[in-house]
Amino acid sequence: LNPQLVSMIVSHLKTQGLFDQFRRDCLADVDTKPAYLNLKQRVDNFVSNHLSNHTWSPHLNKNQLRNNIRQLVLQSGMLEQGVDRIVAQVVDPKINHIFRPQVERVVREFLSPGSCSEEPLAPLPPVEPRPDSSIPEPGTEQSYPVCISHAGYVCFFAFCHPDFVYGKR
Structure with a gap:
């Protein structure tokens, strides 16, 4: 994954208020x-x-x-x-049923603006990232399922771990 693209997606998710909503949902109980x-x-x-x-x-x-x-x-x-x-x-039970579908929807909208329908899409299966896979620039004509799943997890991980820097261990 392109670290700059991951950063852009995380920023987009934050501007959509998704992380604040996740935080409120978790802190509520x-x-x-x-x-x-x-x-x-x-x-x-x-x-x-x-x-x-x-x-x-x-x-x-x-x-x-x-x-x-x-x-x-x-x-x-x-x-x-x-x-x-x-x-x-608190968090683990919500990841696959609540957080992941919402993150994937917003990532799809970000990567392919205007191509997402209002209907909820079935969640993507977990995919192991391939070393040669990369995410194309937003708006380009390409299929995104593997990239969306991986990007969604990276973005969610970045949200959960504020000190996370993609590509560094």
């Missing part, structure tokens, strides 16, 4: 999921235990204490594991 409740409880207990070892005084540097706790929580690995579980419970 995250606090009801067991993984979130478990992580919240673990972090609360961790912070309470840490604070129990400190004696409050008017001269206590609260900012330094807060930053210290933040670093300890990050170093513990509990956030990373907890967030992975939250994603598995």
Whole structure:
């Protein structure tokens, strides 16, 4: 895939409000999921235990204490594991049935403006990218199924991982 094209598609998806909609959909029910409740409880207990070892005084540097706790929580690995579980419970169930069809529709519209009907299209099967495959420029006459599927996944991955740069590992 052309990294510049991926960037253009991601920008287009953002301007369509799709990522904001996905974010709202996921955040709407995250606090009801067991993984979130478990992580919240673990972090609360961790912070309470840490604070129990400190004696409050008017001269206590609260900012330094807060930053210290933040670093300890990050170093513990509990956030990373907890967030992975939250994603598995909140995002994963929505990927194939909700997010993927919407991303594919917008990618189709972007790559072939005016050629998409208003009827929902059947989702494309997952396709492994070929090393020699590339996506042509938007609006050119060519069939897109393999490219759309791969572009959709790359765009969705870029949305989920803001630090993602296509082509770099």
